[in-house]
Amino acid sequence: xxxxxxxxxxxxxxxxxxxxxxxxxxxxxxxxxxxxxxxxxxxxxxxxxxxxxxxxxxxxxxxxxxxxxxxxxxxxxxxxxxxxxxxxxxxxxxxxxxxxxxxxxxxxxxxxxxxxxxxxxxxxxxxxxxxxxxxxxxxxxxxxxxxxxxxxxxxxxxxxxxxxxxxxxxxxxxxxxxxxxxxxxxxxxxxxxxxxxxxxx
DNA sequence: CTTACGATCATCT
DNA sequence: GATGATCGTAAGC
Numbered sequence: 001x002x003x004x005x006x007x008x009x010x011x012x013x014x015x016x017x018x019x020x021x022x023x024x025x026x027x028x029x030x031x032x033x034x035x036x037x038x039x040x041x042x043x044x045x046x047x048x049x050x051x052x053x054x055x056x057x058x059x060x061x062x063x064x065x066x067x068x069x070x071x072x073x074x075x076x077x078x079x080x081x082x083x084x085x086x087x088x089x090x091x092x093x094x095x096x097x098x099x100x101x102x103x104x105x106x107x108x109x110x111x112x113x114x115x116x117x118x119x120x121x122x123x124x125x126x127x128x129x130x131x132x133x134x135x136x137x138x139x140x141x142x143x144x145x146x147x148x149x150x151x152x153x154x155x156x157x158x159x160x161x162x163x164x165x166x167x168x169x170x171x172x173x174x175x176x177x178x179x180x181x182x183x184x185x186x187x188x189x190x191x192x193x194x195x196x197x198x199x200x201x
Numbered sequence: 202c203t204t205a206c207g208a209t210c211a212t213c214t
Numbered sequence: 215g216a217t218g219a220t221c222g223t224a225a226g227c
Contacts, residue, residue, distance in 0.1 A: 042219065051219070053212095061212065078220050079209030085219085098219055128220050170219055 001154035009069035013043035013095040022156035027134040036102025040182040046094035050173035054094035074141040081128025103188040
C-alpha cells in the first residue's frame with residue numbers, strides 16, 4: 001500500500017488525526033514487517049492548545065513538533081513509557097497526532113514477544129503499550145515517516161466506519177475540545193482514563 | 202464494576 | 215521540588 005506523502009501531514013492536527021484512522025502503521029524490525037491499523041488518535045496543536053507540549057514554545061524536547069510535518073515525535077512519559085506522535089501542520093507551526101491504539105495486523109506473535117505475554121486485543125490498545133509492542137523508543141524521535149525504512153504509515157485499504165470524538169485522555173487543560181478520535185465499535189480502542197465520556201461496549 | 206496509587210524520569214518552575 | 219498526552223495491580227463496592 002502507498003505511503004502518505006508530505007502534504008498529507010501538513011493540514012491542521014485534528015484533520016490529519018481523523019484521516020489517520022484506518023491507516024496502517026508499519027514498523028520494520030530485523031527485516032520483518034510489524035503493523036497495525038490505527039483505531040484511536042488524539043490531535044495536539046500549538047500556542048492555541050494549552051494541553052499541547054508545544055504550548056509554551058519550542059524546547060529541546062518539542063522542537064520536532066515545530067519542524068517539517070510527517071516526522072515522528074517520540075517522548076518518554078511518566079518515567080515508564082514512550083509515546084509516538086506524527087508531526088503535523090506546515091513547518092514553523094507546531095502540531096502532532098498521538099497514536100493511541102492499533103489493531104495488530106502483521107507480526108502479531110513478534111509483538112506479543114516484544115511486549116510480554118498478551119492477547120492481540122491488549123497488545124496495542126494504549127499509547128505506551130503500542131510503542132512497547134513495536135519497539136519504538138527515543139531513537140526514533142525525529143524519524144521522517146515519508147522516507148524512513150524503519151517506521152512509516154500506509155494509506156488504509158478499507159473504509160472506516162463511524163468515527164467517535166471525545167475529550168482527550170489524561171489531560172487537565174482544554175478538556176472541552178473533542179480531539180480524541182476513534183473508530184466506533186473497534187475492540188482495539190484503549191480504555192483510557194476519561195472524565196465522564198462514552199466508551200465502546 | 203470502579204477508584205487509587207506507585208513506578209520512575211525528563212522537563213519545567 | 216512538582217508535574218505529567220501511562221499502565222498494571224490492588225482494593226473497594
